Amino acid sequence: MFKLKKVAQAISCLFVVTTPLVAFADDAKKIETIEVTATKRSVNIQEVPVAVSALSGEQMKNLGISSFQDYIEFLPNVVFQGTGPGQNEIYIRGAATSQTGIAVSSVQALQPSVALYLDEVPVSMQGRNLDIYATDIERVEVLPGPQGTLFGASSQAGTVRIISKKPDHSGVAAGVDMSTSFTKGGDMSNSVEGYFNLPITDDFAVRVVGYTDHQGGWIDNVQNVPGEGGYVGSAVHLDRVSLGKLADPSNTPIESPSNSDLVEDNFNDATYAGVRVGLSYLVNDDWKVVVQHTAQTLETEGVFAVDPSYNDDESTSRFEPETNQDVFDLTTWTVEGRLEQLDVVYAGGYLDRQIDATVDYIGYTNGGAFATYYACSYGGAPEEEKCFDPSGYYKEDTQSSRFTQELRFNTSADNPWRVTAGVYYDTQELGTVGEFELGAKGKFPDGFNRVITGEGTNNGGRPFAPEVSFVNDVTHEINQIAVFGQFEYDLSETVTASIGARWYEIEDIYTGATSSANDGGVTKRIRAFGGSDQDILNFFGEDEGQAILNAIDAGQLETDLLDSDGVLTVDDTIFRFSVDWKATKDVMLFATYSEGFRPPVTARTGGALASNQTSGSAFEGYRIPVYSLTDTLENYELGMKGDFFDGVVRFNATAYTSEISDLQTSRFDPTNIAFFYFTDNVGSADISGVDADFTWMATDNLMFSGAFSILDTEITSLNSTMQNISAPVGSSLPYSADFSGNLQARYFYELDNGWEGYVNGALSYTGERLSGMFMNAYVSEDTHKLVYGTGTGLKIEQEAAAGVYQGVDFNDSQGNQFAGGRYVADAYMLANLSFGVSNGDWKAELFIDNLFDKRAELYIDEQQFTPKVVTNRPRTIGMRFSYQFM
Numbered sequence: 001m002f003k004l005k006k007v008a009q010a011i012s013c014l015f016v017v018t019t020p021l022v023a024f025a026d027d028a029k030k031i032e033t034i035e036v037t038a039t040k041r042s043v044n045i046q047e048v049p050v051a052v053s054a055l056s057g058e059q060m061k062n063l064g065i066s067s068f069q070d071y072i073e074f075l076p077n078v079v080f081q082g083t084g085p086g087q088n089e090i091y092i093r094g095a096a097t098s099q100t101g102i103a104v105s106s107v108q109a110l111q112p113s114v115a116l117y118l119d120e121v122p123v124s125m126q127g128r129n130l131d132i133y134a135t136d137i138e139r140v141e142v143l144p145g146p147q148g149t150l151f152g153a154s155s156q157a158g159t160v161r162i163i164s165k166k167p168d169h170s171g172v173a174a175g176v177d178m179s180t181s182f183t184k185g186g187d188m189s190n191s192v193e194g195y196f197n198l199p200i201t202d203d204f205a206v207r208v209v210g211y212t213d214h215q216g217g218w219i220d221n222v223q224n225v226p227g228e229g230g231y232v233g234s235a236v237h238l239d240r241v242s243l244g245k246l247a248d249p250s251n252t253p254i255e256s257p258s259n260s261d262l263v264e265d266n267f268n269d270a271t272y273a274g275v276r277v278g279l280s281y282l283v284n285d286d287w288k289v290v291v292q293h294t295a296q297t298l299e300t301e302g303v304f305a306v307d308p309s310y311n312d313d314e315s316t317s318r319f320e321p322e323t324n325q326d327v328f329d330l331t332t333w334t335v336e337g338r339l340e341q342l343d344v345v346y347a348g349g350y351l352d353r354q355i356d357a358t359v360d361y362i363g364y365t366n367g368g369a370f371a372t373y374y375a376c377s378y379g380g381a382p383e384e385e386k387c388f389d390p391s392g393y394y395k396e397d398t399q400s401s402r403f404t405q406e407l408r409f410n411t412s413a414d415n416p417w418r419v420t421a422g423v424y425y426d427t428q429e430l431g432t433v434g435e436f437e438l439g440a441k442g443k444f445p446d447g448f449n450r451v452i453t454g455e456g457t458n459n460g461g462r463p464f465a466p467e468v469s470f471v472n473d474v475t476h477e478i479n480q481i482a483v484f485g486q487f488e489y490d491l492s493e494t495v496t497a498s499i500g501a502r503w504y505e506i507e508d509i510y511t512g513a514t515s516s517a518n519d520g521g522v523t524k525r526i527r528a529f530g531g532s533d534q535d536i537l538n539f540f541g542e543d544e545g546q547a548i549l550n551a552i553d554a555g556q557l558e559t560d561l562l563d564s565d566g567v568l569t570v571d572d573t574i575f576r577f578s579v580d581w582k583a584t585k586d587v588m589l590f591a592t593y594s595e596g597f598r599p600p601v602t603a604r605t606g607g608a609l610a611s612n613q614t615s616g617s618a619f620e621g622y623r624i625p626v627y628s629l630t631d632t633l634e635n636y637e638l639g640m641k642g643d644f645f646d647g648v649v650r651f652n653a654t655a656y657t658s659e660i661s662d663l664q665t666s667r668f669d670p671t672n673i674a675f676f677y678f679t680d681n682v683g684s685a686d687i688s689g690v691d692a693d694f695t696w697m698a699t700d701n702l703m704f705s706g707a708f709s710i711l712d713t714e715i716t717s718l719n720s721t722m723q724n725i726s727a728p729v730g731s732s733l734p735y736s737a738d739f740s741g742n743l744q745a746r747y748f749y750e751l752d753n754g755w756e757g758y759v760n761g762a763l764s765y766t767g768e769r770l771s772g773m774f775m776n777a778y779v780s781e782d783t784h785k786l787v788y789g790t791g792t793g794l795k796i797e798q799e800a801a802a803g804v805y806q807g808v809d810f811n812d813s814q815g816n817q818f819a820g821g822r823y824v825a826d827a828y829m830l831a832n833l834s835f836g837v838s839n840g841d842w843k844a845e846l847f848i849d850n851l852f853d854k855r856a857e858l859y860i861d862e863q864q865f866t867p868k869v870v871t872n873r874p875r876t877i878g879m880r881f882s883y884q885f886m
Contacts (some may be wrong), residue, residue, distance in 0.1 A: 031650050031695050036141050040150055040420055041410055046641050049580035049590035051144050051654040051691065057137040057165065062760065064834065064847055066134050066213060073764050076709035076740035077144055077691050081859050083870055084304035085270045086131040086326040090114040092144045092158035094687050094713040094736035095633060097665035098773040100127045101863040103359055103394045104677045106432040109476045110666050111598045115155035118162050121332050121349030121404055124154050130328060131298055133272045135193045136209040138163040144691065145656060146596025146635050149500035149576040152424060152482055156596035156633050166290055167205035167280035173197040174885040181878025184853060185314055187216025187266045209276040217266035218874055219306055224259055224317040257362065257391040259319045268302035287337035298326040305861050305868035308792040309784065313855040319391040320360040328353040343410040355398040363864020364438055365390040366783050374438050389441035398432040421485035431458040431475045438469040474512030474522060474604060481505055500576035508568040510602035522604045523566065529606060529626050530562030548607050551623050557607060559626050568602050568627055587642035596633045598664060601679040603627060622721050628679040631662040653692035660685045665773050682726050682773060683718040685733055701748045708741030726773050727799055727822060737767030760834040767827045771860040775799055775820030784866045792867050794860065795824040823867060828856035842883040849876045
């Protein structure tokens with residue numbers, strides 16, 4: 001429940017620390033009111049009884065926003081977490097668990113909790129939300145809280161909609177935007193964007209948009225110097241302490257890797273390039289057809305995280321050349337018209353996306369029960385034992401497609417009752433081949449354990465390179481059909497009630513193989529669980545099969561949702577209730593109950609027994625779930641929207657409390673080699689908070705705007721297998737700060753020649769955030785010390801006493817038992833400043849981003865046992881210029 005002290009802090013901070021969720025119109029010098037489609041009707045943002053934030057395309061230009069990550073700076077209740085461009089997930093209102101490792105996000109298939117839309121089409125993807133370059137944008141809408149009734153799966157914690165500009169039939173128009181900037185200690189960045197709008201006839205118009213944006217790097221790949229903060233070698237301490245595989249590990253020679261041939265300054269650059277073509281046809285006075293095609297390429301090199309063990313803030317040591325190419329083509333279509341008293345919309349889209357990436361995977365051999373297996377030779381004479389150069393790589397080839405269709409009907413907005421109803425169809429298919437070179441250099445010259453069996457479907461029969469150690473070759477398909485509706489009724493002239501519902505059915509189909517699954521592949525494994533008892537015995541063998549059947553009978557493993565073809569099917573109905581009261585013509589109050597969900601996920605290694613069977617440990621008898629269950633979020637909120645003092649001040653606020661059941665989390669355990677990444681249900685959690693935003697037109701020439709978010713998240717229960725592994729009951733969920741907020745000011749002034757000048761200033765503050773769900777920070781810290789010869793210097797919040805972590809005899813390099821704890825990302829404040837002048841047709845601007853040159857700990861990446869810190873760009877000074885030709 002709400003903590004009164006935090007609510008009081010929220011109110012007291014309202015006019016001190018905030019962000020521009022509703023901004024201003026340059027021409028009229030007044031607060032701008034934006035039309036949004038949060039309820040799938042076009043409604044004034046101040047009149048829709050939904051907590052929604054929106055920025056128009058013009059406001060985004062004023063703020064220098066070119067990507068959704070830039071927009072996040074002005075949304076304190078939204079978090080953008082990940083390891084670089086094209087490798088991020090969105091979280092809203094603190095509803096977050098541990099992220100999937102990017103190397104297996106396509107395989108694990110944990111669905112996002114926030115739905116991302118481009119126009120009418122969802123483009124979300126696990127671990128890698130589509131990174132759409134924000135050019136020629138009409139507006140961006142952010143709907144916090146569950147939006148499941150209208151927007152379906154993965155809108156559990158909120159929905160983000162990017163609305164592009166459509167072809168305009170009113171006249172010819174064209175424009176160009178250019179920028180160049182210089183980053184402290186980094187390379188130059190340049191961008192060019194342009195659009196052209198042409199009405200070919202009275203009924204037919206076309207709009208073409210093109211862009212390229214090269215973002216120069218600022219992180220250096222430096223020479224590793226063993227013993228001086230550079231990479232020393234594999235952290236085989238976890239084996240020598242817990243498993244004792246090396247006869248005399250303290251004297252075992254370690255062959256340190258070298259990255260001398262990859263040393264490079266400013267090696268983390270990114271380039272966006274793309275085009276969007278839109279066609280609009282006015283069939284008659286009642287019907288219109290719009291078709292758009294967007295094609296984009298995102299290419300990055302290097303990494304966007306620094307090594308905290310180095311003395312400066314812009315250095316890391318990587319041992320393999322790293323690239324990421326993310327290409328997508330998206331075709332969308334919308335048919336709008338009227339049938340008698342009904343407004344009809346048919347919208348659809350087809351997304352084709354290709355990802356090719358290479359990732360340095362040296363960290364995989366840093367820790368865990370497999371470290372000495374991959375990195376060392378042992379078992380012979382002590383003088384023959386040696387740990388080899390542990391460097392390796394991961395290569396990904398992922399092809400995904402998504403086809404969506406929605407048909408909906410709206411009754412007239414003038415009726416005292418209004419209905420929105422529709423049907424929705426969605427099919428997604430993701431095929432991925434991931435190749436891992438895990439063998440230490442010189443130990444496995446001819447590769448090992450890389451024969452694919454079963455039904456691998458994506459490699460096209462091509463042979464794998466000799467050095468490839470492990471392969472994932474899987475296809476994941478999600479089919480969804482839904483029927484939804486919302487009914488609104490005006491109980492009086494000032495009070496309106498509404499009820500919404502959505503019935504859905506989702507099929508999750510997981511096929512393929514891995515090179516460790518020499519028992520017949522992932523496909524046959526899943527089908528065995530969906531079949532008879534004899535199918536399980538035939539697939540796993542008599543002894544293991546009977547043990548699995550015993551686990552199913554005991555309720556430890558659930559298999560009821562699978563059919564004999566291995567298809568996992570779920571269906572349910574979710575609801576939304578709302579009432580709003582127009583207290584005055586300028587003030588509205590509303591109360592809402594809403595539900596959201598994420599679908600279940602099939603596991604590639606379901607049923608596998610933990611390799612650590614120490615008596616009394618958390619893993620004794622533990623088997624990986626065959627699939628995770630649907631996790632659901634129930635939300636209650638009270639909100640207010642109002643314009644005050646004759647429209648000079650706008651203030652909106654929402655207080656909410658939410659409960660998440662069967663909370664899904666990404667899970668990986670380095671002490672059990674059987675535990676590849678999979679999805680599990682951690683337990684339940686409560687979230688309470690307050691969001692508020694304001695806009696104040698102080699004078700005709702000066703405007704302030706801002707917002708804040710206060711969060712109180714708490715894990716309220718844990719499944720028994722998560723005890724002493726996950727953060728304990730009573731602790732907070734990861735990634736989101738208890739308090740965050742922004743403040744912006746914009747000042748206009750007239751020049752003698754009639755031109756207009758302006759000054760923009762913005763501050764954003766983000767509080768401390770926890771790094772994940774699991775208490776492994778002390779393990780990672782010890783690994784980092786042995787690998788790099790020094791600690792990370794990162795803050796750790798201890799949450800369990802020494803000896804409690806994982807409930808096993810698991811000791812650090814000095815023989816002491818580990819405590820349980822999580823890394824803490826430090827609080828930070830960023831400032832931006834810009835100066836501009838415009839004559840209406842053109843605008844020139846000087847900007848300074850990250851004015852005080854702060855290094856923010858945006859995300860602590862622990863995915864390879866030696867933590868890295870994803871950070872922001874250093875101080876950047878540049879120029880923007882835009883010109884409207886017509």
